[in-house]
Amino acid sequence: xxxxxxxxxxxxxxxxxxxLSCAASGRHFSSxxxxxxxxxxxxxxEFVAGMTWNTGMSSYTDSVKGRFTISxxxxxxxxxxxxxxxxxxxxxxxxCAAEYYGQGATAPKTYDYWGQGTQVxxxx
Numbered sequence: 001x002x003x004x005x006x007x008x009x010x011x012x013x014x015x016x017x018x019x020l021s022c023a024a025s026g027r028h029f030s031s032x033x034x035x036x037x038x039x040x041x042x043x044x045x046e047f048v049a050g051m052t053w054n055t056g057m058s059s060y061t062d063s064v065k066g067r068f069t070i071s072x073x074x075x076x077x078x079x080x081x082x083x084x085x086x087x088x089x090x091x092x093x094x095x096c097a098a099e100y101y102g103q104g105a106t107a108p109k110t111y112d113y114w115g116q117g118t119q120v121x122x123x124x
Contacts, residue, residue, distance in 0.1 A: 005022070005115055006096050007020070012122055014124050015085060018086065018120060019083070020083065022034070029098075031053055031100060033102025034072060034096065035111055036094060039117075043092075049068055051070050051079070052102070053100075054101075061106075081094070083120070089122075096114070096115045097111035099111045
């Protein structure tokens with residue numbers, strides 16, 4: 001069992017940066033693939049970034065490539081999403097997710113555990 005808690009959201013102007021954190025409780029965090037998703041009002045939850053449990057390879061949706069970076073610190077049981085050059089269209093609730101021995105998949109149904117979400121609002 002893993003519990004995930006996101007933090008780091010907030011209000012930022014376009015062009016600014018935020019770093020989201022995903023703190024995990026429970027055992028074997030290093031055995032989980034991580035994913036970051038977001039959901040804007042009236043829209044479906046969409047994949048943002050993912051990272052494998054073992055190789056550290058990452059993937060991103062096209063709209064955030066070159067601006068967002070996913071990372072993890074297994075010693076701290078924490079995942080991160082560094083978001084730079086933020087745009088108003090990045091406004092959403094951001095969720096982290098974990099899948100046991102996961103590959104950072106793009107499909108939400110793949111993941112076993114989810115955090116409660118953190119709001120990111122980018123003003124123009």
